[in-house]
Amino acid sequence: MKGRYLSLAATGAALCLTATLTGCGTVSGLSGDNEVTLRVVAADYGDNPQNSSATYWKGLASSFEKDNPGVHVEVSVYSWSEVDAKVAEMVKAGKAPDIAQIGAYADYAEAGKLYTADELLSVNTEADFLAPLADAGKVKRVQYGMPFVASTRLLFYNTKLLGDAGVIPKDGSAPWQPKSWADLEAAAKKLKGAGVPTPFALPLGREEAQAESMMWMLAGGGGYTDNEEAYAIDSPENVKSFEFLRDKMVGQGLTGPVEPGKLDRQAAFDAFTRGEVGMLNGHPTLIKQAAGKGVKFGMVPMPTADGADHSAMGVADWVMAFKNGHRKEAGKFLDLLYSAKNVTAFTNTYDLLPVTTSGYRAMDASTGGSAAQLKTFLAALPTSRLYPVGKKSWAGVSEDIKQNIGQVVQPGGQPAKVLENIATSARKADGDH
Structure with a gap:
């Protein structure tokens, strides 16, 4: 993670994923009045092509498209060394992605470019975030940043x-x-x-x-x-x-x-x-x-x-949704992203900590893999303090x-x-x- 707890960023070109026939960089949806293309930009937590985060996002996009006909998901995965800058370039060019999973959100929230969490998420999803992480995602007491993964030290x-x-x-x-x-x-x-x-x-x-x-x-x-x-x-x-x-x-x-x-x-x-x-x-x-x-x-x-x-100190990376007119579709995608199954799948792959109560309980109850060692980190998470990332x-x-x-x-x-x-x-x- 950029300047946090993962410096495993794989360098090089972005990996463009789409389960549709659209090309990389397409902005609009496919032909048809009711079809929408959701553009998602995410960071790569892998340290080689074999364990790139692209695999996870491709599976998530396919699963979402199957349950939401007419909505296509296009994901670009960049290394941590470039993902924040890539999103900044897109925003500056007036082509902000619908959803970005990057390192900071406060600047975009202050500029009025983001949906609030309660405009996007179901009540159950929003309530599932661990309290210190949800609080860290707020600007002037309103949550714009949604935590993605976390760690303690x-x-x-x-x-x-x-x-x-x-x-x-x-x-x-x-x-x-x-x-x-x-x-x-x-x-x-x-x-x-x-x-x-x-x-x-x-x-x-x-x-x-x-x-x-x-x-x-x-x-x-x-x-x-x-x-x-x-x-x-x-x-x-x-x-x-x-x-x-x-x-x-x-x-x-x-x-x-x-x-x-x-x-x-x-x-x-x-x-x-x-x-x-x-x-x-x-x-x-x-x-x-x-x-x-x-x-x-x-x-x-x-x-x-x-x-x-x-x-103890906690650290987190963030998800945000830009005001591109796709609030409903982005919210549905985020509800899927934050399901206990998907949170656990991602955190288990990269030895990271979940940001939700359901994910926390699942990891706390697990016994396989590196769960035992990670539980020591996990114990400190609910009461941890994070960087003041809500300040621009x-x-x-x-x-x-x-x-x-x-x-x-x-x-x-x-x-x-x-x-x-x-x-x-x-x-x-x-x-x-």
């Missing part, structure tokens, strides 16, 4: 390295159960003493600095916004979180040889799969990456500053964080000053001075 640790360092029993008889940042610091010191190259990987590089930052903010009792959803990036809680990272983790040499501001997420994951990292925050894709390299690992909720419970300013604020947050943990870094600068710009962009 957990702290991964290398069981062999922690065992060798004396953090946990070598025989694996007891898992690690850290509660506070003091536990994290103590374990990192032991790992460093045992010669582990990177006791704790802290990727504050451009790839996903906004995610790593938010995890630490939430665990410290803060976050990007306050309870009224106004930006609070420079809150005292956030300042203290980064002071801990600067003084206790980076300052004591516990974050490895690469400066956090120059360490990207995937580079940290790769080092973990090579057995060079003791601990790091990770998302579900790291399960397969680590297992594929034979790394034995455990996963626990992110410890908090004081050991008290705080919200968020894209710019996220970029500001990517560029500057690494400075705060450098020796002599000034968290209060850097966070104040980011927050001031964010409030100005959002209009909540």
Whole structure:
């Protein structure tokens, strides 16, 4: 996912799918007064042609057409590196798709280009979304963005390295159960003493600095916004979180040889799969990456500053429907998309989390495949906090964080000053001075 938890985007040309005789890029429906062509643009979650999301969408389109004569579905699947830009180009050219499954919706909602969720969905479908995800899809308390898939983050640790360092029993008889940042610091010191190259990987590089930052903010009792959803990036809680990272983790040499501001997420994951990292925050894709390299690992909720419970970070991608005059047809298609069967089929394929209560219950009850490992991520989802994606300013604020947050943990870094600068710009962009 773009800037979130999947960077598995397959590059190259879009895959155009249609179960009709229309050509790729057709805008209007087939001949006939009552026939409609629904144009859908979606992102590819696969990392090779064999597991492209195109297969899923093709099946969904065929199923829908069978039950809805006269409505044809045309799907274009693009890599995450280009799908948002493709939709932006279509909208600018006056050829917005009927439905888009991409990374952000707020700009289009603010511009009045989207149907609201309750204009599209059946009552049962709309009520099925998990509450924090539905709330994150709202602009000024009205839902335009419909969550598509979700994830949370957990702290991964290398069981062999922690065992060798004396953090946990070598025989694996007891898992690690850290509660506070003091536990994290103590374990990192032991790992460093045992010669582990990177006791704790802290990727504050451009790839996903906004995610790593938010995890630490939430665990410290803060976050990007306050309870009224106004930006609070420079809150005292956030300042203290980064002071801990600067003084206790980076300052004591516990974050490895690469400066956090120059360490990207995937580079940290790769080092973990090579057995060079003791601990790091990770998302579900790291399960397969680590297992594929034979790394034995455990996963626990992110410890908090004081050991008290705080919200975990959740992430989601979005579906939206543009006002093209096909509200009824788009709504029917979305009801099918969000059926428990289809939600489960997609999330199982890509080790992602469902966004609906029915999908959540289905995964929670399952026992096959990677369900057991994913349940640890799933448990944190209903109470998770998401990026403030309902703010049209968020894209710019996220970029500001990517560029500057690494400075705060450098020796002599000034968290209060850097966070104040980011927050001031964010409030100005959002209009909540």
